[in-house]
Each structure stands twice: as structure tokens, then as C-alpha cells.
Ligand code: ADP
């Protein structure tokens with residue numbers, strides 16, 4: 001479980017570990033954006049919340065994750081859980097499958113988040129992210145991997161970002177104490193360069209390179 005505020009670098013690190021060690025990234029943000037662009041019932045219901053920078057209601061997100069996790073293990077869950085009810089539902093789901101989890105808590109300073117988020121460019125098809133300054137693609141606006149177009153997310157505009165950070169502080173930060181008390185967890189310094197953060201995650205999770213950190 002990757003836990004940290006928007007812009008902490010969770011998606012970036014999830015893709016690196018996916019490419020390098022064969023984990024599968026499950027990003028609830030990417031899933032919701034896919035539902036949204038395909039105009040599914042869930043997507044239509046979620047879009048107003050996403051545009052406003054608010055969390056999508058728990059029951060919708062929990063059902064979506066339960067369906068996605070039906071037959072998988074060795075996953076990096078990125079952006080979920082984000083509330084206490086989501087954390088409880090996730091733990092119950094893992095227990096029913098006899099799976100273990102570890103919370104990787106991205107420690108970051110709020111001062112870097114706005115610059116990271118407002119410079120983010122992503123591939124809507126794959127969820128791969130770049131940064132115009134910190135991790136630019138070889139050709140501006142084009143994904144190095146699949147040549148697809150990169151876009152800026154509407155909810156990465158500064159006014160919506162402020163709302164998203166407030167939602168994080170109010171609803172998601174209590175999960176840090178929750179996992180510190182009840183589960184396996186590690187803290188990772190997410191302030192350094194992308195490669196340094198990857199090294200920190202691998203150092204904290206000794207089994208990560210065997211695809212079985214959890
Ligand atoms: P999250 O998934 O936590 O919202 P992302 O992985 O999408 O965050 O990263 C947010 C932005 O910051 C992206 O543009 C990404 O390229 C950039 N980024 C990620 N990690 C770092 C880092 N360690 N240093 C500088 N920029 C980073």
C-alpha cells in the first residue's frame with residue numbers, strides 16, 4: 001500500500017517497481033479516470049467529486065477495488081485506502097484471502113507538492129507520469145514508452161490541488177497512525193530525487209526484488 005499526499009511520487013515509484021520487479025500497480029485514481037473517460041455509471045457518479053478535488057464515496061471505491069483484487073496478489077495499491085472505512089474494508093478483504101500487506105508511507109514536505117503536481121504530465125492510457133522539470137519525456141508531450149500523448153490533469157490545477165491536499169489532511173492522514181498501530185509499515189523519505197526514493201523503498205523492504213514484499 002502506497003500512502004502519501006497527492007504529488008508524493010506514489011505513481012512514479014509504483015511504475016518503476018512494476019517495470020523492474022513485476023509487481024502490478026493498482027491505482028484507484030487511474031481506475032476512476034478510466035471509468036470516467038469510458039462514461040460508465042461509476043465514472044459518471046465519480047466525476048463531480050474528482051473535479052471538485054473531493055474523495056469519491058467509500059462504497060463506490062471499495063466495490064471497485066474488491067472487483068479488481070479478486071484474483072491478484074503481489075500488487076502495489078496506489079491511492080487506496082484513503083479513509084478509515086476503506087482501510088478496514090481492505091484489511092477484511094486481505095484477511096479473507098490470507099494475504100499480507102505493508103503500508104509504505106511517503107514522507108514528504110508540503111512545500112514540494114505544488115511544484116510536482118503542477119508540472120505533472122501523464123499518459124491517460126497507461127497512467128505513466130512525467131514531470132516537465134524533474135522527469136521530462138524525451139519529446140515534450142509524448143510518452144517515451146508507447147509514443148502516446150501526455151496530458152495535464154484538470155484536477156492538477158492549483159485551486160483543485162488545494163482542495164485535494166485539504167481532503168488528504170482531513171481524511172487520509174489518520175491512516176498513518178492507524179497502520180503504525182495495527183499493521184506492518186515503513187516510512188520512506190520521498191523528498192529526494194526519483195532514483196533515491198526507489199533505493200529507499202527497496203532498502204526498507206528487503207523482499208521487494210523477489211516480488212513478494214507483502
Ligand atoms: P502521486 O502518484 O503520489 O500523486 P506522482 O508519482 O504522479 O505522485 O508524482 C507527481 C509528480 O512529481 C509527477 O510529475 C512526477 O514526475 C514528479 N515526481 C515524482 N517523484 C518525484 C521526485 N522524487 N522528485 C521530483 N519529482 C518527482
Ligand code: AMP
Pocket residue numbers: 006028029030032049050051053054055056057061078079080081082086155164
Ligand atoms: P489520484 O490519481 O490518486 O490523485 O486521485 C484522483 C482523484 O480520484 C481523487 O482526488 C479522488 O477524487 C479520486 N480517488 C482516487 N482514489 C480514491 C480513493 N481511494 N477514495 C476516494 N477517492 C479516490
